[in-house]
Amino acid sequence: MNAAALGPLLMPLPRLYALAAALALLAGGLGYALRHATSNGRWQGPLRAALLILSAGGLGLTLAPLLLPATLSGPARLPDITLEDLDGNAVALAELPRIAGHKRNTPILVHLWATDCPPCRRDMARLAELSGHGDVRVASVNQGEDLLPAVRYLDNPEPGSPALAFAIALRDPQQRLMAAVGATRLPLTLLLDARGEVVKRHLGELDRATLAAWLGR
Template sequence: MIALGPFVLSAERFSAWIGIFVFLMTVALLTRRHGPLADRRATRAVVLGVVAARLAFVLANLPVFLSDPLSVLYIWQGGYLSLAGVAVAALLLALDLRRLPGQAAPMLVAALLAGAAWNTARLLSPDPAASQLPAGAFAALDGSPAGFVPGQPVVVNLWASWCPPCRREMPMMTEVAASETGVQMVFLNQGEGEAVIRRFLTRDGLPDRGMWLDPGQAMQAEFGIPGLPATLFFDAAGQLHHLHVGEISRAALLSRMGQIQDKAP
């Protein structure tokens, strides 16, 4: 996770944007004496590559998006297949280079530098402070002890009622939790009391199943998470498989849940 002031980006997304920036800047610098044509073609390839990455993710999760077509436009929730985007961008550039003699070398240099920048940013991005499902006990809304089911994949959503993206994603996530039997889903409130939480759930007509208390925000601190909401995916062995910071889409949630179910303990 990378925190840029009030904005929090996943390491994957931050690394991708660094790679794109380096690619476009390198193309602009190496081809400026030949005019803006190569620069424009590179920008077009990147834009269409990003669109292709998004469309590939949508097609891979088509049943989910058919139930809510407008969610295709919710690009801030994430959901891209990078390989498809890179393939489309590379194909477009290869076709364009036939019309731009002498630009193959600058484009290749730009691509190599972009790849190196992406990999460097990915390697230097800080890992979560913890990687194992917490062993400590939590409490349910009524104050009774609550614990994780041994040997079962777990999804933990860190949230608070004052957080707008938390409120937006909560109806979808509780709906998924109501029909899910293979993964334990826990909604671990950060820093609020029972009365505040129940008032929020009642107002929005949400169930209290899986709602736990973390008044000291211990889990957020343990994993070094800079903002809410955050969704953590643990496999059956209790190992952190993925951490998503920010609002999550139904497609991304279900895709990650499938991954931790497929992962053997």
Template sequence: MDALRLGPLVLPWGPLVLALGYTVAMFAAGAARRAGRGDPEPALLPLLVLALVAARLAFVLQHLADYPTALSMLDIRDRGFDAWAGWLAGLLGVAFWAWRRPALRRSLPASAATGAAVVLATLGLLQLAQPPRPPLPAINLPRLGGGELALQSLRGRPVVLNLWATWCPPCRRELPMLAQAARREQGVRIVLVDEGEPAARVADFLRRENLAPPEVLLDAHNVLMAHYRAPGFPTTLFIAADGRVQRMHIGELSAATLAQGVAELRRSPAS
């Protein structure tokens, strides 16, 4: 339930839920207009954009050192947003707009609140529908270069487990950052698990890309993808020291979203 899979497409729930809330707010605005309570519809899109920009800006400012260029700050594929900043900006925007437009002082807050309630309720239902994520399985996986690793041996220390494949474009984009973080990170172990490919192909890819991650495992039969019900590549699991998944990130990571997940792991009581 972390994402909606439609054939080859994997769509995170967040943007879909926001689109649903905006659509419901538009319907509420249309009802207000027909009832003669003003037309709040033109304000809704600017308010949504304001909330999203504020949420992104707040996140970027918190992780400024992890965004080396202005272009990387604008790349929202990592889904780095500060939800509290977005909600606050939206609330202040509604209050300011309603203050400037007396005719909308009832209809605009009502329409925006309707959309917001749908977003919060849908996210809550998705959370309730999320099946419990299983702990680390009791299996051994081959290491690239020889030997095996028992996944149960990862317990006792927070772990970031990245499921990837050489043919996956988002995986290829995030891999240099993950390899660098794996060499640098202290206290949190970062393990890259190639799914469904032979060792020779993985080794050849890493050699061509001049990458040398410290720990690469091979999951030739996609055991971890099935175990965690991962909908697609890349999938990154942030696993607390007790072996239980604290967070699952579907899609491409940036250095900032990786840092956010690692910080949450460090704050986890199990860590």
């Protein structure tokens, strides 16, 4: 996979190299400017403050695409990838509508998540509520983790809370789906139509209003 996993983040290697180079140049320029600012004591304080503000702004612009919720563009259908369910059975993503007992006008939500991702956990609680309804199917796809922590979380998400049950629960330890759809971080939620095509996608926490709009509620 031509990408680096940083916890719930997944960054293509070219983007990772570009980010590292930008941060190195920014740090070098800041250090050079600060060294020269010390030659004039009267301007030393204001110059340092201005440089720190500019540096923080530049860093924010660099990281903003990774940190802000976004609507992604990507393939119209799920990639031709075979994953495993929690029992070790092979599941082809192209077969999700059939496996979920997909009926006409019944949406499928595909949710990519990890246990070390707080917004993922908030999404999971909302989506688990929907999973028990007959008019919605939810496919939960854990990203980058071993079987045990994923199962433990689904069985006991929070102290005193019920287990999280989904129509389909899959594992993607190599984050192949995440890379294939161009996601840089988690959570990611995809909405499939009756033909199994991806009609909506959301990167970041999926609020109730957006979810209701997707489902026409």
